[in-house]
Amino acid sequence: MATASSVELARRARALAVQMVARAKASHIGGALSMADLLAVLYTEVLNVRPHDPAWPERDRFLLSKGHACTALYATLALRGFFPVEELEEYGRDGSRLMAHVSHRVPGVEFSTGSLGHALPFGLGLALGARWRAARHRVFVLVSDGELDEGSNWEAILFAPQHGLDNLTLLVDYNRIQSLGAVAEVLDLAPLADKFRAFRWAVREVDGHDHSQLRDALTRLPAEPGRPTVILAHTIKGKGVSYMEDQLLWHYKSPDAAQLAQALAELGDHR
């Protein structure tokens, strides 16, 4: 059972992200499109947040570690009412707070990233802090598959089960393409689920574009009491725009006018 609102949010966020990247002649649209469904389900059905009170102390904390893919997050936050959708036009412009790697100056963004492998350790601190202060909010961290090359992530992956951080959920946007090639050819992560199991995490694997599966995984947390949960979301880089799907090129390229029109048509954006 798909939820219309999350599907519609993902569709609109994708269309906005493509427009932002085209307007700013920016990169990284492929990794923004691959995680759009994760964000849509998180921000409609999972995260306990208040768009008009982004600093509400009891909010769930969401950290985007793959900060380069921030267009999809900015679009999702704007569509959820954290700031005006019109402001997205400022993305990447001189002096804009919507900088091209995710920024905590943007309402709803907890933590600035851009260098990979930073958000999960920070998330551990938030999860520990919540536990020690007897707070009930949860911590969600979204990483790319490529950034699991970073040693800092594995330091954190070793740490979280040691401290039984079951208020922490890690999402892996497993789109199988990293900066210079296929993950399998650069530094193969397989068998990734087994690696996490060996590190004592509770592991769920889902189709990262199937909202029912995402909702099922994300609303039954922790997957095992006393353990951190990792959700391996199998995704397609560039999902939703036919000529971008599974193409390394769209880690870098910005669509021209014709490509933008085609992308928006495919995404059902009829403006």
Place this chain on the structure above:
Amino acid sequence: MRTAFIQEFIRQAREHPDLFLVVGDLGFSVVEPFAAEFPDRFLNAGVAEQNMTGLAAGLAASGYHVFTYSIANFPTLRCLEQIRNDVCYHGLPVTVVSVGAGLSYGNLGYSHHAVQDLGILRTLGELTVLSPADPGETRACVRWLANHPGPSYLRLGKAGEPELHAEQPLEPVPVKVLDGNAEVALVATGSVLKSALEAARAVHAEGWQVPVFSCPWLQPADERWTAALAGFRCLLAVEEHVAAGGLASLLRDALPPAAEVRGLAVPLAVTRQVGSQEYLRRQAGLDAAGVLARLRAWRTG
């Protein structure tokens, strides 16, 4: 100094419920009393300094003032980007504490010679940088830090350093620890202040009243900081750090161009040697005799 640190930190933790200590699997026979008294404000992050610093930032964002603690270059250079991005950029109250400043761990070799930290960390303008010279200055630094949560760095020696002057509250200025009316002054930071004081006392005995300043406070160095060192023809900086980016460099950056600054620092070649701190200071010309020789050389032009 590490004993003075932990004793004062425990005292401050009793008054400041936000103080939290995260160690990088180091601090044997130092941190145990804190861990015993405050088990819910102590964490051993393991041998993983990037994660230690990142999670310290996360804890700081949860309302704690977190001190990360390790030795030599491990809590500073190993996780420099976490200090820069996670702590400084987000303006979070994390104090990085490194034990073993300069050549304190001299006989452990190059990996443990902490002689580039000031130069590197001073470029992070968000950090308050403190470098005490003795147990008294260490206690004053800890008291100040506990009352001023923010991104900060505390550079400590090791153990057994003598008290070099009367304890006083930390102020953001160099501290005059030996009075004098000479045109030249010795300015030191860290426990190598001892060499400067011994050299100055030797020339005082000859009637040459060279004053000595200690700089537990290095950053930010504002007008008040520089005013404390105004009026001298020459400042001779004494530091257990390489010349690049250290105290002499700071003096040149901060003081009017008219002030002549000379530096006594650790030559890189000395980091290739091993030996006790005393031995390596002698090799570097940073013992009392070395400072004395530089003073006399200045006088004879």
